[in-house]
């Protein structure tokens with residue numbers, strides 16, 4: 001059994017030692033929040049530092065190129081387009097996750113926006129080559145992201161600094177009141193034939209795949225396997241996503257921590 005780095009547990013243990021014999025509800029919440037942070041350590045290291053994930057991205061984008069070539073061989077009256085997600089699809093935010101771990105905190109909109117405002121995320125392996133190739137094949141590139149509208153300028157600056165094609169206001173589509181990307185995808189489809197979508201979440205292909213309440217979402221996934229195989233490339237994200245939200249649910253850190261524990265117990269028995 002792997003044991004988490006003890007230095008990450010010191011603040012957790014400190015919480016116990018600094019309190020009276022019975023921890024308060026605030027102590028319990030802080031303790032659970034720390035436990036959730038610690039749970040993310042290996043996932044973040046895998047995402048940030050493994051040759052395996054680097055190769056999964058390279059492999060995914062190499063497959064994307066094959067799919068793109070096959071789709072572009074089919075004539076159509078509309079001009080072709082590729083839709084890509086941004087976070088954990090073309091930009092690597094794992095340094096933000098590592099910063100959170102060092103600070104002993106989880107995601108928050110404030111720290112996230114401070115990170116995206118820096119516009120210094122690096123490109124994920126294979127992303128730049130693939131999208132440069134797509135543009136060279138006269139294929140439009142649309143970046144449909146659930147970053148907020150107030151992050152749009154920094155996102156465009158980040159993509160442009162890295163040399164991504166069509167990194168401009170018309171092609172970068174930030175969130176418009178909902179994380180559901182369907183309307184934004186449909187707006188692209190009104191003027192283009194969308195030949196391929198690339199993302200790290202299944203919802204980057206179809207919003208119906210957000211729901212994990214039945215069979216972890218696998219039955220819905222399998223219903224759409226033919227379409228997915230034809231038009232979607234899924235990239236790895238071990239650190240966050242609907243796959244994890246489906247386990248933790250919403251609510252307090254204590255509730256999320258307890259749901260993770262009971263989920264693991266269910267998977268064992």
Ligand SMILES: [Mg+2]
Pocket residue numbers: 085086087088089199200201
């Ligand atoms: Mg993403």
